[in-house]
Amino acid sequence: MSLVGFPHIWSKNSSLAFAQDGEIKVGVLFSLTGTTAIIEESLNKATLMAIEEINANGGINGLKITPVVEDPASDPATFAEKARKLVLSDRCVSVFGSYTSASRKAVLPVFEKQENLFWYPTLYEGRECSKNVIYTGAVPNQQQDDFIPWLVEKFGKRWYLIGSNYIYPKEENNYCKKLLEGLGAEVIAEEYVPLGHSEFSSVINKFRSEKPNVIFSTVVGDSVVALHRQYRAAGLDPATMPMASLTTSENEVAAMGGDAAAGHFTSAPYFMVFDSPENQRFVEAYRSRWGGDKVTHFVSESAYFQIHLFKQAVAKLAASDIGPLAIREAVKGEEYKAPQGLVKVEPENLHCWLRPKIGQCKPDGQFEILTQSADWLEPNPYSAYPNQKCTAEGLKEV
Amino acid sequence: MSGKVSRQILLYGVVCLAILIVPVLVDDAFLLNKYARYLIFGMLAIALSLSWGYAGILNLGQATTFGLGSYCMAMFLKLKTVPIHTGSDGLPDFMVWNNVTELPWIWVPFHSMPIALLAGILVPALFAALLGWFMFGGRIAGVYAAIITLAAMVVVNLIIIDQQSYTGGFNGITDLARFEIFGLTFDAYSASTYYLVAICLTVTLFLALAVSRSKTGLILQAVRDQEERVRFFGYDVALYKTFVFALSAAIAGLAGMLYTIIMEFASPTFLGVPLSLSIVIWVAVGGRQSLLGAMLGAVLVTGVQGALSETEAFLETWTLVMGGLFVLIVLFMPKGLAGAFEALVRRFPKAERKGGARHATEQTSKSQPHLGGAL
Numbered sequence: 001m002s003l004v005g006f007p008h009i010w011s012k013n014s015s016l017a018f019a020q021d022g023e024i025k026v027g028v029l030f031s032l033t034g035t036t037a038i039i040e041e042s043l044n045k046a047t048l049m050a051i052e053e054i055n056a057n058g059g060i061n062g063l064k065i066t067p068v069v070e071d072p073a074s075d076p077a078t079f080a081e082k083a084r085k086l087v088l089s090d091r092c093v094s095v096f097g098s099y100t101s102a103s104r105k106a107v108l109p110v111f112e113k114q115e116n117l118f119w120y121p122t123l124y125e126g127r128e129c130s131k132n133v134i135y136t137g138a139v140p141n142q143q144q145d146d147f148i149p150w151l152v153e154k155f156g157k158r159w160y161l162i163g164s165n166y167i168y169p170k171e172e173n174n175y176c177k178k179l180l181e182g183l184g185a186e187v188i189a190e191e192y193v194p195l196g197h198s199e200f201s202s203v204i205n206k207f208r209s210e211k212p213n214v215i216f217s218t219v220v221g222d223s224v225v226a227l228h229r230q231y232r233a234a235g236l237d238p239a240t241m242p243m244a245s246l247t248t249s250e251n252e253v254a255a256m257g258g259d260a261a262a263g264h265f266t267s268a269p270y271f272m273v274f275d276s277p278e279n280q281r282f283v284e285a286y287r288s289r290w291g292g293d294k295v296t297h298f299v300s301e302s303a304y305f306q307i308h309l310f311k312q313a314v315a316k317l318a319a320s321d322i323g324p325l326a327i328r329e330a331v332k333g334e335e336y337k338a339p340q341g342l343v344k345v346e347p348e349n350l351h352c353w354l355r356p357k358i359g360q361c362k363p364d365g366q367f368e369i370l371t372q373s374a375d376w377l378e379p380n381p382y383s384a385y386p387n388q389k390c391t392a393e394g395l396k397e398v
Numbered sequence: 399m400s401g402k403v404s405r406q407i408l409l410y411g412v413v414c415l416a417i418l419i420v421p422v423l424v425d426d427a428f429l430l431n432k433y434a435r436y437l438i439f440g441m442l443a444i445a446l447s448l449s450w451g452y453a454g455i456l457n458l459g460q461a462t463t464f465g466l467g468s469y470c471m472a473m474f475l476k477l478k479t480v481p482i483h484t485g486s487d488g489l490p491d492f493m494v495w496n497n498v499t500e501l502p503w504i505w506v507p508f509h510s511m512p513i514a515l516l517a518g519i520l521v522p523a524l525f526a527a528l529l530g531w532f533m534f535g536g537r538i539a540g541v542y543a544a545i546i547t548l549a550a551m552v553v554v555n556l557i558i559i560d561q562q563s564y565t566g567g568f569n570g571i572t573d574l575a576r577f578e579i580f581g582l583t584f585d586a587y588s589a590s591t592y593y594l595v596a597i598c599l600t601v602t603l604f605l606a607l608a609v610s611r612s613k614t615g616l617i618l619q620a621v622r623d624q625e626e627r628v629r630f631f632g633y634d635v636a637l638y639k640t641f642v643f644a645l646s647a648a649i650a651g652l653a654g655m656l657y658t659i660i661m662e663f664a665s666p667t668f669l670g671v672p673l674s675l676s677i678v679i680w681v682a683v684g685g686r687q688s689l690l691g692a693m694l695g696a697v698l699v700t701g702v703q704g705a706l707s708e709t710e711a712f713l714e715t716w717t718l719v720m721g722g723l724f725v726l727i728v729l730f731m732p733k734g735l736a737g738a739f740e741a742l743v744r745r746f747p748k749a750e751r752k753g754g755a756r757h758a759t760e761q762t763s764k765s766q767p768h769l770g771g772a773l
Contacts, residue, residue, distance in 0.1 A: 070708065088426075166562060
């Protein structure tokens with residue numbers, strides 16, 4: 001019995017082309033069960049809808065996109081298993097999926113070692129420079145560059161930072177603190193609560209005694225709902241002490257109720273109320289496909305437009321050339337008129353140029369868009385670390 | 399008696415041989431990786447069968463020791479990667495993200511492979527021994543012991559998520575090097591890694607069988623059935639229970655180390671409640687008083703689960719279907735598949751004369767009230 005093994009046995013399939021029998025297979029990897037299923041289901045729906053749209057319009061150069069849907073059940077290990085199935089067994093040319101950073105990190109080795117391509121629609125903390133991921137969500141500089149100065153000017157310089165205790169809030173705060181320092185503002189507290197924390201009375205007491213001008217909240221998940229409700233129940237006033245968030249979307253507001261969220265601010269590249277012909281089409285199509293009460297939000301919008309970027313990239317390739325790495329090269333610099341406005345894939349770091357907006361939540365659960373950035377904003381996943389830069393050759397010290 | 403023992407060894411040997419020849423028949427990287435993962439779950443089931451089936455200790459936190467083993471291996475492999483942010487002598491990426499400036503002391507020994515491998519087995523074993531010493535020394539048993547194991551796991555899990563500068567927190571430890579030993583590289587997708595897992599499983603299975611057949615094994619079964627009586631005979635019941643609890647933890651630790659190699663990351667979900675309860679289900683389905691049954695139960699349940707969730711018709715309902723199957727099995731086969739198999743064998747008079755199956759079943763029925771209390 002040989003222990004040496006056959007490290008390349010999967011290559012027995014590599015002679016097969018990715019586009020075959022008039023179809024091209026892609027993986028769709030969002031949790032349909034488990035703790036993050038509520039939000040990930042909306043991403044699954046937006047993804048499938050975009051695929052259906054493209055197929056209804058004749059596919060890509062006559063090739064039909066066939067989605068292979070798997071349920072990773074909100075569990076990182078299952079994410080890794082299903083990603084393997086999609087890449088190795090189904091031979092998908094790309095996989096669209098995942099919401100949390102933990103699940104993205106769990107599938108990364110599969111895509112990097114098998115030289116496949118993963119499309120990640122969620123905003124995240126940055127500081128990642130993978131050559132096998134197309135990131136279509138916002139990174140810290142895109143959500144904060146306009147937002148933080150705007151808040152300082154409008155409300156004041158005493159800031160309270162509250163977040164869930166993991167890497168995403170810490171990285172967002174690292175960048176926020178840098179911006180605040182440049183603006184001469186003061187961080188009066190930086191506090192982290194455990195993930196899933198739902199008892200905020202001591203935190204709210206501190207809000208009351210410290211009287212910050214702005215509460216910068218990077219609390220995520222169910223904690224967002226608890227924090228907003230308890231803030232409201234404590235009788236604090238968003239007009240003088242607003243919470244500013246990067247993660248509170250229409251989806252979270254629907255969970256907590258518009259009353260609890262009203263008056264607070266969110267910065268994001270997309271809001272459901274955004275007025276553009278593309279968005280009108282997107283919202284109408286989404287509601288007629290999945291139900292009139294459904295909301296779209298900034299992650300589902302990315303999940304939607306990344307399929308169209310994929311389509312444009314594949315359309316540039318001859319059928320026999322279609323493969324994960326060819327698609328990656330083809331998508332570099334590609335532009336698409338998304339519901340949020342024109343977006344572009346940055347060739348250097350594979351993140352997207354996006355159009356950040358500042359929204360204030362209203363009691364009906366929708367946002368009012370107060371300002372939007374004059375132009376699209378370059379993605380810089382290492383914005384808090386000016387001596388590092390993500391380039392097409394990998395991470396560089398500058 | 400000796401005929402029965404050799405027949406059992408033969409059966410176990412045949413199963414292990416079947417597992418070992420799989421790579422000859424299956425030339426598919428994805429399937430080998432998937433099967434190796436199931437075999438690791440099989441090792442976990444053996445570990446729980448030892449403590450629950452043989453000694454009556456229902457461990458609802460078996461994943462704790464599995465996770466500790468997994469983190470030991472992940473720490474070792476993490477130190478072998480070249481961090482992209484800091485260069486070859488740099489700190490692991492997540493430490494840089496958490497503004498850690500020098501390698502924490504707890505990480506330093508993991509530069510050495512022998513220490514890391516030993517730690518993967520000894521850390522879980524010592525953790526279990528300590529917990530067991532407190533529990534069994536204090537004569538805590540049954541449902542209370544089960545609750546303590548569950549609570550201990552939640553505590554360890556919380557610490558790992560909270561101490562993110564040392565553990566990678568919620569995201570776990572990712573971006574690992576490949577495991578290399580004696581000049582062999584164990585790629586997660588290779589036949590060699592499958593063999594590594596299969597051999598560890600075989601060794602574990604026979605080790606557990608040997609323990610269960612030894613004098614210690616008999617005393618443990620006696621403890622399970624009538625703890626007080628064994629104590630009156632002058633045996634140190636707490637010591638025996640602590641021993642099997644730690645042995646079970648060591649097996650789970652080994653399984654955890656292999657799991658990191660197979661999955662290429664470690665995550666706090668590896669020592670979570672869902673996995674721990676799954677292990678209990680696998681063992682219940684397979685038959686808790688049969689090491690082989692429990693092992694096959696794990697492979698079967700996780701295999702069916704994987705297949706079902708990949709069937710388009712069950713995409714949104716597979717968890718419900720699995721739940722229904724478990725209820726049916728527990729209702730109609732309280733001794734699991736191994737119990738059902740033995741009952742089937744017992745119908746043949748020849749086998750009954752040998753008494754092997756009946757012997758096992760009698761023990762089961764005797765222990766029933768005790769375990770009923772534990773659940």
